[in-house]
Amino acid sequence: MTNSPDNPGAGDTPPAASLVIDGKEIKLDVHRPTIGPDVVDVSKLYKETRHFTYDPGFTSTANCSSKITYIDGDKGVLLYRGYPIEQLAESSRFMEVCYLLLNGELPSSDEFADFDNTIRHHTMVHEQMNRFFTGFRRDAHPMAIMCGSVGALSAFYHDSTDITDPKQRVIASHRIISKMPTLAAMAYKYHVGQPFIYPRNDLDYSSNFLRMLFKVPTASYKVNQVLSRAMDRIFILHADHEQNASTSTVRLAGSSGANPFACVAAGIASLWGPSHGGANEAALKMLEEIGTVDRVPEYVARAKDKSDAYRLMGFGHRVYKNYDPRARVMQQTAHEVFDALGVRETPLLKVAMELERIALGDDYFIEKKLYPNIDFYSGITLRAMGIPTSMFTVLFAVARTVGWIAQWKEMMEDPEQKIGRPRQLYIGAPKRDYVPIGERS
Numbered sequence: 001m002t003n004s005p006d007n008p009g010a011g012d013t014p015p016a017a018s019l020v021i022d023g024k025e026i027k028l029d030v031h032r033p034t035i036g037p038d039v040v041d042v043s044k045l046y047k048e049t050r051h052f053t054y055d056p057g058f059t060s061t062a063n064c065s066s067k068i069t070y071i072d073g074d075k076g077v078l079l080y081r082g083y084p085i086e087q088l089a090e091s092s093r094f095m096e097v098c099y100l101l102l103n104g105e106l107p108s109s110d111e112f113a114d115f116d117n118t119i120r121h122h123t124m125v126h127e128q129m130n131r132f133f134t135g136f137r138r139d140a141h142p143m144a145i146m147c148g149s150v151g152a153l154s155a156f157y158h159d160s161t162d163i164t165d166p167k168q169r170v171i172a173s174h175r176i177i178s179k180m181p182t183l184a185a186m187a188y189k190y191h192v193g194q195p196f197i198y199p200r201n202d203l204d205y206s207s208n209f210l211r212m213l214f215k216v217p218t219a220s221y222k223v224n225q226v227l228s229r230a231m232d233r234i235f236i237l238h239a240d241h242e243q244n245a246s247t248s249t250v251r252l253a254g255s256s257g258a259n260p261f262a263c264v265a266a267g268i269a270s271l272w273g274p275s276h277g278g279a280n281e282a283a284l285k286m287l288e289e290i291g292t293v294d295r296v297p298e299y300v301a302r303a304k305d306k307s308d309a310y311r312l313m314g315f316g317h318r319v320y321k322n323y324d325p326r327a328r329v330m331q332q333t334a335h336e337v338f339d340a341l342g343v344r345e346t347p348l349l350k351v352a353m354e355l356e357r358i359a360l361g362d363d364y365f366i367e368k369k370l371y372p373n374i375d376f377y378s379g380i381t382l383r384a385m386g387i388p389t390s391m392f393t394v395l396f397a398v399a400r401t402v403g404w405i406a407q408w409k410e411m412m413e414d415p416e417q418k419i420g421r422p423r424q425l426y427i428g429a430p431k432r433d434y435v436p437i438g439e440r441s
């Protein structure tokens, strides 16, 4: 029996599992999670049977145990440390969610004040970083700059980061969460050729980020509180998502004992792809390419055509085969932002709403359970907020940093932790002898 969020601990002991190989029965341990499907333990399979398991894309494989995030893709449930994403997005702030993800519990007022103060006071990056940026081509994509600049942080904090010391792991976590908005804003400013804007410790995380993005030295900048709140909510929605591609990348990189800043840079690289975090940028570009409402059916038809590799960006999810709960909150946030800014009738929004309407009623999308995901709504919201398209995935990276680092910390503290080393199904040439070049036919 599978545990569910409303029925934890269902069934007393997990049913036994066994595998028959060459007529020999192998008994396999089964682990029971707090909630979710039982997990068959195949870790001793190779030792006992000389067989590997094969699971491209890890669709059925758990790589670790974790207490951080739970997803029920069939029911559309997402919990951070047990708390539903809808409640956190409605009532919490990103800083509180960061504390929760890192520490496992919601903070008391004093704990929150202390944490918030620490994050506000680590926002500056070394001045030498400014010069590091000038090595990039002047129009470099901000995600390319993020891969490089976050990786470069490891050079600034290498000797001072002893990952075997729990205190230093906490300091590294605080540093990376604090500095990500600064580096993200710098990546944007460099990309558009404007001077860097230094962080301000009197502003909250999201307001500080918006100011560093949009302020120019020649004019004053007042943070719009509706936009700041929307940004904060977008950060909450993207903060963690259990063992997705980028998080697994951070864990795998970290499993060798690598510097945590370098591990986060690896996560950023993985996030960039259009099947993952890059989908928000790809979704917006797709809406622009569609251009007008009358062209929506043509693009939906292409997405359904088996002979065409085209996909609707911002639709479908590996885990959510019901509605993406983040998408629901994001959709609501989108409408709040449109109302606050009075931007309901733009051609882009009209295309987005028509695409959503047609896809949600189309048999192909219904049968394959392809719903709009968070990236569909975040793209149009960020565009309405004046965030340039090239920065969409960077914002995702800023938000996901807390998830990456919380998962890295958890891995480092896991007594079962060992270097990640998948096996393979080798389908190459068998052993053969080298032939000198002159004797090859």
Ligand code: CMC
Residues within 6 Å of the ligand: 241, 244, 274, 275, 276, 277, 279, 303, 304, 310, 311, 312, 313, 314, 315, 316, 317, 318, 319, 368, 370, 373, 374, 375
């Ligand atoms: N448009 C049209 N068809 C699709 C789409 C789509 N967006 N997504 C999946 N399908 C079809 C796919 O062709 C396949 O059809 P068939 O069974 O006939 O071969 C079926 O649905 C299952 O697709 P899959 O590729 O096996 O599913 P997956 O779990 O490997 O892929 C996905 C998940 C997110 C990569 C995929 O849905 C996709 O490429 N979506 C567009 C990109 C996107 O929006 N990504 C953001 C994900 S949410 C942010 C995050 O958490 O990273």
